[in-house]
Amino acid sequence: MVAINGLEMARQVYYNLTPAQLVELACGRGEAVLTDSGALRVTTGKYTGRSPNDKFVVDTPAVHNDIAWGTNKPFDQEKFERLYHRMLAYLQNREVFVFDGFAGADEQHRITVRFINEFAWHNLFVHQLFVRPQGPVSDFAPDFQVICLPGFKAVPEIDGTNSEAFIILNFERRIVLIGGTHYAGEMKKSIFTVMNYLLPQKGILSMHCSANVGVKGDVALFFGLSGTGKTTLSADPNRRLIGDDEHGWNDNGVFNIEGGCYAKCIRLSRENEPQIWEAIRFGAVLENVVIDPVTRTPDYDSDEITENTRAAYPIDHIPNALIPGVAGHPKTIIFLTADAFGVLPPVAKLTKEQAMYHFLSGYTSKLAGTERGVTEPEATFSACFGAPFLPLSPLVYAKLLGEKLEKHNTSVFLINTGWSGGPYGIGKRMNIPYTRAMVTAAIEGLLDKVAYELDPVFNVYVPIECPGVPVDLLKPRNTWADKDAYDRQAQELARLFAKNFAKFSGNIPVEVVAAGPRTV
Secondary structure, three states, X not given: OOOOOOOOOOOEEEXXXXXXXXHHHHHHOOOOEEOOOOOEEEOOXXXXXXXXXHEEEEOOOOOOOOOOEOOEEEEOHHHHHXXXXXXXXXXXXXXXXXXXXXXXXXXXXXXXXXXXXXXXXXXXXXXXXXXXXXXXXXXXXXXXXXXXXXXXXXXXXXXXXXXXXXXXXXXXXXXXXXXXXXXXXXXXXXXXXXXXXXXXXXXXXXXXXXXEEOOOOXXXXXXXXXXXXXXXXXXXXXXXXXXXXXXXXXXXXEEEOOOEEXXXXXXXXXXXXXXHHHHOOOOOEEEOOEEOOOOOOXXXXXXXXXXXXXXEEEHHHOXXXXXXXXXXXXXXXXXXXXXXOOOOOXXXXXXXXXXXXXXXXXXXXXXXXXXXOOOOOEEEEOHHHXXXXXXXXXXXXXXHHHXXXXXXXXXXXXXXXXXXXXXXXXXXXXXXXXHHHHHHHHHOOHHHHOOEEEOOXXXXXXXXOEOOEOHHXXXXXXXXXXXXXXXXXXXXXXXXXXXXXXXXXXXXXXXXXXXXXXXX
């Protein structure tokens, strides 16, 4: 029996095991099986994604005035302490897995994190997703501790939770409690939420984005909600990957918060995403991917378990990854949106004020069939392209963005990876080679050499030409057979933007408000 961090009653504590040891234990304990590529395959039961309604922040005097209550749900201090001690008691006479690592590739701004897991595969997940110590760990003093026990289910009437599942962050105690859900992504996003609380207090912009860098040191950032192409478009064989999801931007440049990648792999193919395909090998974790019971070959086209199938792997599984993930200031920022209404321009250049407007809006579309009850495209707005992970007001992050854009003269582009020629069901999804051509032109500065026209509805600057893209495609109204239908749909989306943005009114500069779409 090993005594560590209140785990004196645990039967066995496995401390900082290697991936090989964790894979062996996960298989031996019946938690997982190996696929034909050597990746570990697991299923997560009823929870195949995050549970935002089950996430809370402990309301303490030290943080009360900082937290954006409303988007963040408060949790009682006393109930947290009772739950914390019940979880420690739950571990009595059980096997426990501990991983000590870092969040933040920049050594000046990283935090130390200790993960305490009930499952070996969960411990492998955090080992691969976070920054791993170089060499043996000794005298590790965690800044934050995450206790993740899927088998421990809350009792809402007693514990004050909304269900059996819970994710509770206590910034004062520096503890995160996770229970009732097997979905490993809760650990990853909990620490991202922690960094979204800590970094802005140091003048560092924390960002939900992917990042890569060219041979000349030119850094590009890609913001976008799920389904917009953030991971796919940032995986470029001609550029080095800094990270695929979470970054900080300080006075020296950008840095990856993580040490691994967590890619959606529904309909993954070697032809379209070769880097991700090859990264799914020994040491990787596949969540909820259907596999052949005999050959153990994954069926990435199947959504039998969930559409949200995932692959987790260390970033060094990507051959051209930048390690450590630290680079200079961004030359280019790209906001990605998948507009299912088919009215946004495929590419537009944004002023600082327009960039702050669209950053605060965080727009994309949900498609019919992707969620129960969604029968036609729905506009979705997620502030800063990551509202569920923002403990502070979105205005804090937008202000930091505006300051950094101005200081470093960073170019910002809005790229629509959604529909053209009509809405979803009538038009067609933007051709991927065209989208890649727009991204390349933006990053390589080719769009700095062309003329622009102001879109009369969406109030953004649209290039009159783009290398590798048909001219008519650049103006979405030209691609619609029914121009009146386009005008009605464009106005409808403009009104949705305005309605969403109204919640920020009175708290931001008028020039940022004026940078949004124009309604009639």
